Amino acid sequence: MQPRIGDAAASPILVTGGTGTLGRLVVAGLRDAGRDVRVLSRGRRQGGEDLGEGATGIEFVTGDLATGEGIEAAVDGTEIIVHCAGGAKGDEDKARHLVRAASRAGAHHLVYISVVGDDRIPIASGVDRAMFGYFGSKLAAERIVADSGVPWTTLHATQFYDLTLMTAQQIAKLPVIPIPAGFRFQPIDAGEVAARLVELALGTPAGLVPDMAGPRVYKMADLLRGYLRAVGKRRPIIPVWLPGKAARAFRAGANLAPDRAVGRRTWEDFLAERVSSLGESSQAAA
């Protein structure tokens, strides 16, 4: 059945990045809420079946937010857009292409996911940009969304456990692990962030809503030690002093939101479940 324009409950909700860590959980949450979903991705990824590809209520469209190709068709007939597509670079260009198409299509609500601290981490030099340019991109993208003329809601979240785990897995391959001195993190479960985005998408546009951060603040070394313990590895951890204003802001805790520690699942809970399901065992050789 064709969506009826003007009846938001009948039109599919566009989820950009609906194949990603966060986006696929948002897609599942919207389906659970009884909404039809359109997933935008640059190409069909292997494993799309677990998103329900071919199942009723989920439609896949191909487009590239970095170039704008395919985006007008992706937004056509949608009134609510949840923008979860993102990467290490260029999120402002992706936002620009999306809001242009969304505005032309008369979208009613654009929900954006950004990152805690992007408005407190200065990108003042090439050194800052090389290491922390992501935060500058997210802030620029937020401003593009806010100035788009499309009614919007933006949520800041801290790092997801999945990213923390992936980082730990990568750096634990080194015999000695260098970490930025004085950095702390307050990671959160992506499922909890996805549930909040679903709630926001189904509500009215709310502008910048309160941050979402995990239940505990950890020194980076402690996050890493938790992982090493869970997989039975031992590695020396060497703190390295990072230069620049952005690194200084990190050391001062600009990436944290201790007064918004609303996440419930802990890093330890996440590790206990994920490490065993990945087949990484506490008996693994050090």
Ligand SMILES: NC(=O)c1ccc[n+]([C@@H]2O[C@H](COP(=O)([O-])OP(=O)(O)OC[C@H]3O[C@@H](n4cnc5c(N)ncnc54)[C@H](OP(=O)(O)O)[C@@H]3O)[C@@H](O)[C@H]2O)c1
């Ligand atoms: N990860 C974190 O810790 C964290 C914390 C706070 C906020 N966020 C924000 O949350 C969002 C989702 O993060 P994530 O960790 O779920 O990302 P992810 O797993 O890396 O997924 C990124 C998604 O973006 C899509 N995408 C990337 N470039 C695209 C492009 N040019 N055109 C269309 N789609 C594109 C990818 O789709 P295809 O590859 O299928 O095209 C994929 O679905 C991002 O905006 C990120 O900045 C993340």
